[in-house]
Amino acid sequence: MHKNTYKITNLSSELKIRLTATITFLFAGQINPVFAQENTTEAVNNEQLQLIEQGINASDSNSLFNPQPPIELIRGDELPFMNAHFSPDGEHIAFTGPNYFGLWVADYSQQDSIYITNMRKLTSVQAGFGYDWSLDGEWILSTHHIYRDRKKMSALQLYGTDAGTTKRLNEYSMGYLGDPEWIGYESTAIISSRDGLIRAETGVELPERLKPAIPDDRNRLMIVDEKLYRVSESDSYMEPVSPFDDVEAKILNLVQSPDGKFVAFERYGEGLYLMNSNGDNLRFLGKAYRPSWSPDSRYIVAMETQDNGYTFTAAELVIFGTDSLSKVEITTKTDLITLNPSWSPYGDSILFNDPETGHVYLLPLR
Numbered sequence: 406m407h408k409n410t411y412k413i414t415n416l417s418s419e420l421k422i423r424l425t426a427t428i429t430f431l432f433a434g435q436i437n438p439v440f441a442q443e444n445t446t447e448a449v450n451n452e453q454l455q456l457i458e459q460g461i462n463a464s465d466s467n468s469l470f471n472p473q474p475p476i477e478l479i480r481g482d483e484l485p486f487m488n489a490h491f492s493p494d495g496e497h498i499a500f501t502g503p504n505y506f507g508l509w510v511a512d513y514s515q516q517d518s519i520y521i522t523n524m525r526k527l528t529s530v531q532a533g534f535g536y537d538w539s540l541d542g543e544w545i546l547s548t549h550h551i552y553r554d555r556k557k558m559s560a561l562q563l564y565g566t567d568a569g570t571t572k573r574l575n576e577y578s579m580g581y582l583g584d585p586e587w588i589g590y591e592s593t594a595i596i597s598s599r600d601g602l603i604r605a606e607t608g609v610e611l612p613e614r615l616k617p618a619i620p621d622d623r624n625r626l627m628i629v630d631e632k633l634y635r636v637s638e639s640d641s642y643m644e645p646v647s648p649f650d651d652v653e654a655k656i657l658n659l660v661q662s663p664d665g666k667f668v669a670f671e672r673y674g675e676g677l678y679l680m681n682s683n684g685d686n687l688r689f690l691g692k693a694y695r696p697s698w699s700p701d702s703r704y705i706v707a708m709e710t711q712d713n714g715y716t717f718t719a720a721e722l723v724i725f726g727t728d729s730l731s732k733v734e735i736t737t738k739t740d741l742i743t744l745n746p747s748w749s750p751y752g753d754s755i756l757f758n759d760p761e762t763g764h765v766y767l768l769p770l771r
């Protein structure tokens with residue numbers, strides 16, 4: 406799942422939309438996408454709120470992560486692009502524009518070289534914030550907003566990978582809180598609102614071969630109004646989950662590991678935490694943000710940032726291990742401001758965007 410909550414921007418007031426030309430870069434090898442698999446990693450038995458301090462073993466770093474120079478993949482010369490995410494099948498990349506307005510998709514290939522083709526705009530509305538791919542890579546779940554009598558109205562909407570293909574899932578209403586989620590093998594979309602949990606049938610039917618890749622899908626954790634709850638596919642009851650003694654703690658950007666065993670999330674004002682999906686074994690990873698899981702559920706990539714109160718001035722991408730209480734920096738050799746990391750389903754690279762250039766980059770890990 407792909408969830409983001411930040412408001413620091415440095416944007417021009419007038420931006421013209423222009424689709425950029427396809428860019429081709431050489432890169433060797435092809436790796437098949439990795440879906441959720443049974444992970445033999447056991448939960449780490451450490452004290453609650455333990456801070457990750459040591460680095461990944463040097464030999465492990467050399468064998469697992471050998472970052473190469475970032476590849477400029479999607480140019481944002483006049484309209485900066487951001488918040489890019491691979492589709493789970495690895496065949497597409499979705500991304501958005503300033504303030505999350507607009508949603509684009511491009512086809513992606515790395516068979517003989519890394520390149521994107523057929524870049525198209527799916528919508529101009531503010532749909533690029535909490536969007537979420539379907540597991541088959543055919544649909545993007547997001548929200549669609551309109552204004553009636555100066556009041557913002559929202560509805561759940563599916564965007565197909567072909568421009569102009571959309572499905573509105575429910576009627577427009579006010580009071581949406583947070584981002585939409587798939588549930589019930591993606592047959593249902595849910596989102597929280599001031600009136601409770603909203604559900605809508607999606608009409609999506611996943612192939613049977615993909616369903617084992619969705620663990621505990623009908624009973625999962627989600628954020629409702631900056632609090633953590635356990636929700637089910639059919640029951641309207643939401644069970645509160647309190648990982649902290651402070652009941653006023655605000656929780657953001659929760660992402661579930663592909664194998665369903667862990668969740669990573671941010672606590673507002675503190676940083677990144679890791680927890681077992683059953684609510685046990687809470688661990689503080691550090692002051693990092695926007696987590697994204699590796700496809701084998703062993704690692705989390707996140708961003709460590711600096712800002713001047715208005716815009717980001719520096720950022721590094723770091724990888725945390727779930728089984729060894731470790732971390733390693735992977736962008737120390739670039740001056741780019743590396744924001745919004747998203748791990749490739751191939752496991753071999755990470756997407757990020759740089760707000761200064763406006764481009765989306767691909768960071769090869771080996």
